[in-house]
Amino acid sequence: MPAIDVNHPLRVALAGFGQAGRCHAETWATMPGAIITGVYSLRPDVEATDIANVCGPHVPVYSDYERMLAESGCDFVSICTLHDTHAAEAIAAAKHGKHFIVEKPICLTPEDLLAVRRAVDSSGVRAFVGFQEFHYGQLQATIEAVDKGWLGRVHLAEIDYYNGIGPWVPQHWWARTRKIGRSSMLFCGCHPLMMLMLVMKGVKVAEVEAFATKTAAPDFADFEYPTTQVNLIRFADGRLGKVTSCLDSLNPYYWRNTLIGSEGTLIDTKIMSRVMLPGLDTKGWQQLATRSINDAGTVTPDMFRPMFERILANLRHDEPMPYSGFNAAFEMHRVLFACDEAARTGRPVSLP
Ligand SMILES: NC(=O)c1ccc[n+]([C@@H]2O[C@H](COP(=O)([O-])OP(=O)(O)OC[C@H]3O[C@@H](n4cnc5c(N)ncnc54)[C@H](O)[C@@H]3O)[C@@H](O)[C@H]2O)c1
Numbered sequence: 001m002p003a004i005d006v007n008h009p010l011r012v013a014l015a016g017f018g019q020a021g022r023c024h025a026e027t028w029a030t031m032p033g034a035i036i037t038g039v040y041s042l043r044p045d046v047e048a049t050d051i052a053n054v055c056g057p058h059v060p061v062y063s064d065y066e067r068m069l070a071e072s073g074c075d076f077v078s079i080c081t082l083h084d085t086h087a088a089e090a091i092a093a094a095k096h097g098k099h100f101i102v103e104k105p106i107c108l109t110p111e112d113l114l115a116v117r118r119a120v121d122s123s124g125v126r127a128f129v130g131f132q133e134f135h136y137g138q139l140q141a142t143i144e145a146v147d148k149g150w151l152g153r154v155h156l157a158e159i160d161y162y163n164g165i166g167p168w169v170p171q172h173w174w175a176r177t178r179k180i181g182r183s184s185m186l187f188c189g190c191h192p193l194m195m196l197m198l199v200m201k202g203v204k205v206a207e208v209e210a211f212a213t214k215t216a217a218p219d220f221a222d223f224e225y226p227t228t229q230v231n232l233i234r235f236a237d238g239r240l241g242k243v244t245s246c247l248d249s250l251n252p253y254y255w256r257n258t259l260i261g262s263e264g265t266l267i268d269t270k271i272m273s274r275v276m277l278p279g280l281d282t283k284g285w286q287q288l289a290t291r292s293i294n295d296a297g298t299v300t301p302d303m304f305r306p307m308f309e310r311i312l313a314n315l316r317h318d319e320p321m322p323y324s325g326f327n328a329a330f331e332m333h334r335v336l337f338a339c340d341e342a343a344r345t346g347r348p349v350s351l352p
Helices: 019-029 044-055 065-071 083-095 110-123 137-147 184-199 305-317 326-345
Strands: 010-015 034-040 076-079 099-102 127-129 154-162 205-213 228-235 240-246 254-261 264-267 270-273
Touching (some): 019 076, 083 110, 110 326, 127 326, 137 264, 154 184, 184 228, 184 326, 205 326
Parallel strands (some): 010 034
Antiparallel strands (some): 264 270
16 A cells, blocks of 8 residues: 555655755755655754755754654655664654655664664554665666676676765764764765675675775874775675775775676676677677766765655555665665674674
8 A cells, every 4th residue: 555645745854954964855845746844953053044945934943853753744754864863763753653764874783773674664664765876877777787687697796986085075074983974884885785785686695704994095094993895795696796885095986886797797887798689799898878976976966856756656656666675775784784793803794
């Protein structure tokens, strides 16, 4: 049964109004079929004017999250606050019977991951996780190329994320801390790990190994955790993945995909396939003309719209939710916590 009546707009409340929250707000505010009914702000004194400009002058601004849940009349919450409050806010949303999207990561510990899972299951709300980058352009095309079988059985997937979260990045003040940013994988590596899980199509992970290091560049010296982590992932059916999460490179944001399969290869936007189309030169590359992922270092509202359209279609018409569904993200977080444990202990970690 659809979660939301198609005859009424989806009443959306927002938690957090930073870079991500503003993108969520601008997207929901311009979408037919949705209205914003309240905003929880961590800094109402600083953000109230901006919130009124984006969401409308009559939208109430709350400095208390629970009050917003109780009073705003929302059906749905976009949780875009800092990492250390995501789990509690997701659980509270579920307890109030509100569907929600939580920005990545869902939480910072395996215990909280299970607690959010239990709250979602027992309340029956629908939950989504903020991986908008798989809903358009290069990464969507890559996932769909695998789904169509153009690479055959992918036995090796290397997904590498290189970014520089130095003091010039607005999020640096909290991203660098163990309390809020927590680890390279939780801050950014969850994106390439999610990509790996999506191209491996839900096959269970058997075992991971991981190693972490950091740059010698002084720009990143105040990070409270190792900024670069390389993870080796063995799937239960024997296939292999490698995920790099590098927050201390000096280049512009760069995402690298290398997928090797039994019928072809895909590297970034180049694809070679023996089965894609008859008549193609099987020794040559085809170029995927598609929006590059490499403009995603700074998020903009247009990047969120395809994901939000799918959320609306899921809530109103029970349409499937690819790429950002809670179950897939839950599995990815289990693997992520195993990777972080492997990096911390220097030992391989098996997943039950
Ligand atoms: N899906 C994506 O691609 C994507 C992109 C960016 C952020 N995110 C996620 O969204 C969430 C929020 O990140 P963000 O980039 O919006 O963070 P942000 O730093 O822009 O803002 C986050 C919150 O921190 C508050 N804040 C900002 N400066 C503050 C200060 N000086 N003192 C106290 N509070 C302050 C803001 O009010 C806001 O509510 C995080 O979970 C992040 O990982 C996801």
